[in-house]
Amino acid sequence: MPQHVRGVIAPGRNEPVRIETIVVPDPGPGEAVVRVQACGVCHTDLHYKQGGINDDFPFLLGHEAAGVVESVGEGVTDVAPGDYVILNWRAVCGQCRACRRGRPWYCFDTHNARQRMTLLDGTELSPALGIGAFAEKTLVAAGQCTKVDPAVAPEIAGLLGCGVMAGIGAAINTGNVSRGDTVAVIGCGGVGDAAVVGARLAGAAKIIAVDIDERKLAKAKEMGATHTVDSRTADPVEAIRELTGGFGADVVIEAVGRPETYRQAFYARDLAGTVVLVGVPTPEMKLELPLLDVFGRGGSLKSSWYGDCLPSRDFPMLIDLHRQGRIDLGAFVTETIALDDVEKAFARMHEGDVLRSVVVL
Ligand code: APR
Ligand code: ZN
Ligand code: ZN
DSSP states (O other): OOEEEEEEEEOSTTOOOEEEEEEEOOOOTTEEEEEEEEEEOOHHHHHHHTTSSOSOOSEEOOOEEEEEEEEEOTTOOSOOTTOEEEEOSOBOOSOSHHHHTTOGGGOSSOBOOSSOOEETTOOBOEEGGGTOOSBSEEEEEGGGEEEOOTTSOHHHHGGGGTHHHHHHHIIIIISOOOTTOEEEEEOOSHHHHHHHHHHHHTTOSEEEEEESOHHHHHHHHHHTOSEEEETTTSOHHHHHHHHTTTSOEEEEEEOSOOHHHHHHHHHTEEEEEEEEEOSOOOTTOOOOOOHHHHHHTOSEEEEOSGGGOOHHHHHHHHHHHHHTTSSOGGGGOOEEEOGGGHHHHHHHHHHTOOSOEEEEO
16 A cells, blocks of 8 residues: 655755655565655755756655665565665666676666655655655665664664765775875865765874865864864965875865865875865866876876765664764764754755754654
């Protein structure tokens, strides 16, 4: 029997979000219905609402979530009803050329539930990043559910489903930060702070946080940055060089997604160093660099998709490290809110004093 639940939809470009009754079908083959317990409010949800991702309105928003599997469809063996899971938006296929070559974190054919959730009148909903978790229950592909230790509260665990995983993964997976490395992080929102946490976890010797907002720099320091640079008052490239013996950092993580900050990252790294782009640019942005500098400075320029994470490997590991007190994922939760407060949370994002608002159901 399809179920009726409350969920937050974005009805049309720039229209306020609202609560609607959502029809959740029973899970078909390879699918699961999850009772959502918590879901963080991410910039990507706001981009959907603004029409910045595509025009497939209405969207069922929310994608940074944890909850309990309620039911599974035919052929599902990895998760079972009652399992506590974090939802991911890159369920790997196991069949594409990346998966077959043993690099499933690059999977080029990730998948979502086949059936659609709808409004009461039958209008099909587009779930944000194939999840749609600002709802009491949601339908996903079973591969989007990763079982983790239930001892960690859902408002904390769910954050690994998107921004926090992207940032930690940018440092430990894409940037390959190692013991003794110097690391700079440009842009210290939720993603950049998570990169700071990842760099610290990996044993970086120096972690330099760069931002244009002093509140963000203070928070980055709490998260493990050893030095901060306010790039409104100091040239970040010069400052990073000065803090690294005149050379630049081994790994520079760009967590803003703009050409200016990418250029800073490019020139703030040491010879043969690594730049990681985890900030997401917009379609009109262009980058111009002297090709001789690209060649002459060597090293690698990498992009980080979702922290190049493999949910089945990384989510349980990070949850365990949090339980052991070796990382503090709770520090990313600024406030917990109700399902009705998502619109207000979007407004608060702009004020810059929130790392994450998390809807608790
Ligand atoms: N130089 C340095 N920092 C900057 C600059 C700049 N020119 N412009 C903005 N920032 C800082 C902001 O002050 C803020 O602290 O970058 C940070 C961005 O943080 P958030 O807006 O909270 O965004 P976040 O959720 O961390 O995501 C960052 O990663 O996944 C992507 O789409 C996401 O592109 C976005 C980026
Ligand atoms: Zn694949
Ligand atoms: Zn997100």
